[in-house]
Amino acid sequence: MVSPLVYGTQSAADSRVSDYFALLKPRVMSLVVFTGLAGMLVAPGFHDLHPFLAVVAIFCLAVNAGAAGAINMWYDRDIDAVMNRTKDRPLPAGRVEPEEALAFGILLSLASVAIMGLALNWMAAGILAFANLFYVVIYTIWLKRSTPWNIVIGGAAGAFPPMIGWAAVTADVTLYPVILFAIIFFWTPPHFWALSLFANADYKRAGIPMLPVVKGVRRTKIEMLAYTLFLAPLSISPAFLGMADALYGLVAAVLSGLFILSCVRVFMNEDLKHAKIMFGYSVFYLFALFLAVIFT
Amino acid sequence: MKSFHRSEVHRRKLKKNLAVLAIIAGLVVLIWTVTMIKVGGG
Numbered sequence: 001m002v003s004p005l006v007y008g009t010q011s012a013a014d015s016r017v018s019d020y021f022a023l024l025k026p027r028v029m030s031l032v033v034f035t036g037l038a039g040m041l042v043a044p045g046f047h048d049l050h051p052f053l054a055v056v057a058i059f060c061l062a063v064n065a066g067a068a069g070a071i072n073m074w075y076d077r078d079i080d081a082v083m084n085r086t087k088d089r090p091l092p093a094g095r096v097e098p099e100e101a102l103a104f105g106i107l108l109s110l111a112s113v114a115i116m117g118l119a120l121n122w123m124a125a126g127i128l129a130f131a132n133l134f135y136v137v138i139y140t141i142w143l144k145r146s147t148p149w150n151i152v153i154g155g156a157a158g159a160f161p162p163m164i165g166w167a168a169v170t171a172d173v174t175l176y177p178v179i180l181f182a183i184i185f186f187w188t189p190p191h192f193w194a195l196s197l198f199a200n201a202d203y204k205r206a207g208i209p210m211l212p213v214v215k216g217v218r219r220t221k222i223e224m225l226a227y228t229l230f231l232a233p234l235s236i237s238p239a240f241l242g243m244a245d246a247l248y249g250l251v252a253a254v255l256s257g258l259f260i261l262s263c264v265r266v267f268m269n270e271d272l273k274h275a276k277i278m279f280g281y282s283v284f285y286l287f288a289l290f291l292a293v294i295f296t
Numbered sequence: 297m298k299s300f301h302r303s304e305v306h307r308r309k310l311k312k313n314l315a316v317l318a319i320i321a322g323l324v325v326l327i328w329t330v331t332m333i334k335v336g337g338g
Binding site: 115 | 315323327329333334
């Protein structure tokens with residue numbers, strides 16, 4: 001006899017490929033792929049890399065980020081179920097069994113690290129594994145539910161892709177990929193705090209100690225402005241360090257100026273629409289900045 | 297006797313099992329291709 005405990009509910013048994021794809025957080029994956037690709041393209045020696053191996057490196061980066069997302073969804077399925085933004089995800093909606101999501105995430109994590117090591121080099125594979133563990137253990141399991149600074153420290157996990165892309169080509173890490181890492185690291189808090197300003201009720205209901213929930217809206221806005229102001233010179237710095245040309249410096253300055261302006265509008269206004277605008281712009285900012293990194 | 301491949305469990309899990317097999321086959325092809333490129337000095 002088949003036990004329903006083993007084989008799950010009818011809805012979980014009928015899970016589709018699209019549910020497993022949703023576990024990989026495709027929107028986050030697209031940002032990871034893009035910034036990782038930028039790291040690869042600016043790395044010296046990229047043109048000597050076999051095109052198939054370059055595709056494999058991006059594939060491993062995407063799969064690994066997705067796998068970490070799947071493990072994150074497995075661990076956070078209790079809080080995802082009470083948040084409007086996440087309650088329709090495959091696990092809280094009951095379309096995928098938690099154990100299957102965990103196995104899926106672990107297997108893809110191991111496979112992507114192993115293939116990165118075999119196809120490219122073990123330096124890139126090591127950073128890939130570290131980024132995965134950092135996101136799952138440090139951010140998801142430890143920081144997310146315990147401190148309002150969860151995004152600040154945990155955000156480092158999302159900053160690794162350009163460094164991994166660079167290491168996939170060169171098998172080492174120099175100042176340029178560290179600056180690209182720092183740009184994403186300092187971009188992450190204002191990006192997520194903008195989201196948490198208008199999703200405040202959701203986070204409060206789930207008991208997640210996001211900064212607006214714990215320290216209040218005003219303190220959050222001050223922190224957002226501080227990070228955005230610090231991000232601006234950091235984003236422009238590759239032009240002054242001889243890593244990118246003057247056109248990059250100009251593009252980075254304009255983009256950063258608009259980011260600061262967007263943050264100031266959030267700071268000066270109570271209306272949450274400004275936080276939504278800033279959140280949307282922050283995604284555009286990172287894409288545009290890394291596009292400038294690639295083309296200049 | 298009811299054979300396993302006609303069971304309800306098999307019917308429900310068939311697509312998932314085929315997807316897993318396809319992924320394993322894809323991994324084998326990927327590793328083989330990478331190996332060939334590496335052997336060729338790529």
